[in-house]
Amino acid sequence: MSWEAVIGLEIHVQLATQSKIFSGSATAYGAEPNAQACAVDLGLPGVLPVLNEAAVEMAVKFGLAIGAEINLRSVFDRKNYFYPDLPKGYQISQFETPIVGRGEISLDLDKDSQRIIGITRAHLEEDAGKSVHDLFPGQTGIDLNRTGTPLLEIVSEPDLRSASEAAEYFRQMHSLVKYLGICDGNLAEGSMRCDANVSVRPTGQDDFGERTEIKNINSFRFVERAIELEIERQIDVLESGGTIQRETRLFDADADETRSMRSKELSEDYRYFPDPDLLPLEISEAFVQTVRDALPELPKARRARYQEALGLSPYDAASLSNDLERARFFEAVVDVCGNPKLSANWLNGELSAHLNGADLEITGSPVSAAQLGQLIRRIDDETLSSKTAKELFKALWAKADAGTDVDELIGHLGLKQMSDDGELAVIVSKVLESNPDQVAELKAGKDKVLGFLVGQVMKATGGKANPKHVNELIRKSL
Numbered sequence: 337m338s339w340e341a342v343i344g345l346e347i348h349v350q351l352a353t354q355s356k357i358f359s360g361s362a363t364a365y366g367a368e369p370n371a372q373a374c375a376v377d378l379g380l381p382g383v384l385p386v387l388n389e390a391a392v393e394m395a396v397k398f399g400l401a402i403g404a405e406i407n408l409r410s411v412f413d414r415k416n417y418f419y420p421d422l423p424k425g426y427q428i429s430q431f432e433t434p435i436v437g438r439g440e441i442s443l444d445l446d447k448d449s450q451r452i453i454g455i456t457r458a459h460l461e462e463d464a465g466k467s468v469h470d471l472f473p474g475q476t477g478i479d480l481n482r483t484g485t486p487l488l489e490i491v492s493e494p495d496l497r498s499a500s501e502a503a504e505y506f507r508q509m510h511s512l513v514k515y516l517g518i519c520d521g522n523l524a525e526g527s528m529r530c531d532a533n534v535s536v537r538p539t540g541q542d543d544f545g546e547r548t549e550i551k552n553i554n555s556f557r558f559v560e561r562a563i564e565l566e567i568e569r570q571i572d573v574l575e576s577g578g579t580i581q582r583e584t585r586l587f588d589a590d591a592d593e594t595r596s597m598r599s600k601e602l603s604e605d606y607r608y609f610p611d612p613d614l615l616p617l618e619i620s621e622a623f624v625q626t627v628r629d630a631l632p633e634l635p636k637a638r639r640a641r642y643q644e645a646l647g648l649s650p651y652d653a654a655s656l657s658n659d660l661e662r663a664r665f666f667e668a669v670v671d672v673c674g675n676p677k678l679s680a681n682w683l684n685g686e687l688s689a690h691l692n693g694a695d696l697e698i699t700g701s702p703v704s705a706a707q708l709g710q711l712i713r714r715i716d717d718e719t720l721s722s723k724t725a726k727e728l729f730k731a732l733w734a735k736a737d738a739g740t741d742v743d744e745l746i747g748h749l750g751l752k753q754m755s756d757d758g759e760l761a762v763i764v765s766k767v768l769e770s771n772p773d774q775v776a777e778l779k780a781g782k783d784k785v786l787g788f789l790v791g792q793v794m795k796a797t798g799g800k801a802n803p804k805h806v807n808e809l810i811r812k813s814l
Contacts, residue, residue: 337575338539341567342547343496345559346531347509349488349519350463351394357462357486358385358428365525373465373480379424384613387412391486392619394518395435395460396627398488401516401634402455404439406624412460412614416607421465421478429489431608434459435617441512442636443505444654453505454493461487482526488518494533494544499563503556506530510556511635511658529554534566536574545570546580550587550594562587566594638663646676655684662698665705672709675716682708686729702736703729710742723799724751754800760793763801764809767792779814786810 356363359376376383399406411433414426436458443451463485468477490509496502510528513519520527535547550566553559565587570580582600587593610616633641635657642653656666662683669679687708691698711728714720720728728751732740746752754760767789768775778785786807793806 339536339567339571339574340539340541341497341499341563342494342535342537342544343498343502343563344492344494344533345490345496345502345505346492346533347490347506348463348529348531349398349490349509349513350527351391351486351488352517352519353388353390353394353486355388356484357388357391357460359484361484363485365522367481369468369477369479370481373483377423377480377484385428385611387614387617388486391460391488392435392617393627394486394516395458395488396619396624397516397518397631398458398490398513399436399439400624400628400631401512402439402441404455404458405437406619407433407435407437408619408621408624409433410435410459410617412611412617413608414611415461417605419464420476421467421480421483423465423480423483427462427464428611428614429461430459431603433616441505441508443501443508445501445504451495451501453495456491456493458488458490461489463487494535499560499567502532502563503560506559507556508635508658511660514660515632515634517632523554523556526554530559532559532563532566534563534570535580536567536570545574546582548580548582548594549584549600551584551597553587558587558589561589561592562594565592569594642676646670648676648680652677652680652684656680659698665698665701668705669709669712672706673712673716675712678712678715679709682712682729686726690729690733702734703732704738707732707738707740707742714742714746718802719746719752721753721799721802723794724753727751727799752800753802754797760797760801760806761809761813763796764793764806764813767796768810768813775814778810 350363353363355361356377359374361374361377362372364372376385396406410430412428413431415429415431416426418425434457438457439455440452441455443453445451463482465478465480465483468479471477492505496505510521510523513528514521523529529552532550532553533547534550535545537543537545548566548570550562553562566585573580584597584600585594586597588595638657639653642648642657643650648656657663666679666683669683670676673679687698687701687703691701708729711720711725711732715722715725728742728746728749731745731749732742771789771792774785774788778789789810790803790806793810794801794803
């Protein structure tokens with residue numbers, strides 16, 4: 337039997353506010369355990385929550401970016417459950433009336449294919465604390481620093497059909513929230529994580545199969561692998577005559593498997609009801625318009641601008657616009673050299689290779705945008721050949737000093753391209769005299785031999801000759 341996967345993601349985005357959603361406690365990462373939890377976060381008697389306006393603004397900003405309905409009136413609810421890292425015994429969230437309603441995002445699958453993925457809702461809520469299981473033998477520690485940290489939970493429609501699609505959706509959502517400035521996107525610190533709802537059904541069937549939920553996945557690679565494994569597991573169960581149980585599962589990357597955690601709760605199990613300590617949230621059209629007016633250029637618009645205004649290919653435009661820091665670096669390089677295409681080639685080629693090899697993000701590049709832009713200018717004015725440009729790049733990378741002057745380093749390393757046609761003509765003559773057979777073939781019309789002769793001249797000059805000039809001199813000599 338042929339099977340089809342049906343997947344929906346719930347992405348939890350930690351909003352980049354300085355304080356928590358209902359208190360003035362800090363949200364900084366890495367503080368000592370329980371150093372950033374106040375009486376409001378703990379729900380101690382007599383305290384009242386006060387909503388953080390910055391979190392509301394960020395939620396509206398996200399909703400506008402995906403073309404969603406913005407609900408001018410939304411309600412905060414209590415989601416009741418008991419767990420050691422939830423000191424109040426409930427989580428403040430939004431259930432029936434969220435701040436962001438239906439929207440959509442365009443998913444770029446490849447250069448010729450796009451899919452529209454529906455967004456069911458995005459709602460504000462507070463984070464729970466953290467249970468730490470590996471510090472005390474036989475015991476669990478509770479760190480409540482995250483308690484009350486503002487989250488935006490983004491719930492997709494079950495429109496994804498493969499693990500790779502789900503991973504790409506997560507990537508594009510990661511790019512979007514960073515562009516908007518509402519999240520730092522640091523997956524290792526838990527700033528974004530997702531739950532994956534997965535089911536399978538016979539191909540062509542309209543009804544959904546029973547689903548499971550894989551909790552708290554925090555990397556693009558793990559999202560794809562966890563869903564792949566769960567799809568395979570569900571197909572194996574069904575083809576062996578079993579049934580899928582609705583349950584919550586976890587992904588164990590070391591064991592390369594998903595494992596059952598507990599039976600899946602239904603919304604009724606949480607006994608949602610409006611939080612009596614919080615009035616309904618009411619925002620104005622003017623507030624929404626102010627947020628709309630402040631929206632930055634989004635990835636899709638930037639990609640179109642790169643193609644239309646800078647003449648980049650769809651591939652280059654996409655690879656450079658998907659990540660905000662990469663886009664900023666690229667534009668800074670272009671500001672210096674004025675050559676968008678060559679800048680794109682160097683970012684996607686030499687620079688990316690070095691960054692990947694050193695496991696660095698572009699913000700940690702030892703070669704600055706200004707230095708790379710100056711290097712490309714020297715290629716344009718023929719001071720550098722492609723070979724000597726790469727040597728210069730390696731030298732800049734090794735120095736890792738943004739203050740290093742590119743022109744001074746070219747002179748110090750002796751990388752300036754030979755431009756004296758008289759000096760080159762002497763070397764060309766020697767190469768032609770040393771390769772009479774190839775000269776005869778070239779005279780007989782075998783133009784492919786020209787590349788060999790140019791290569792011999794380049795070798796003789798240590799790669800410093802201008803290949804174009806060499807080509808012209810060889811033809812002139814013959």
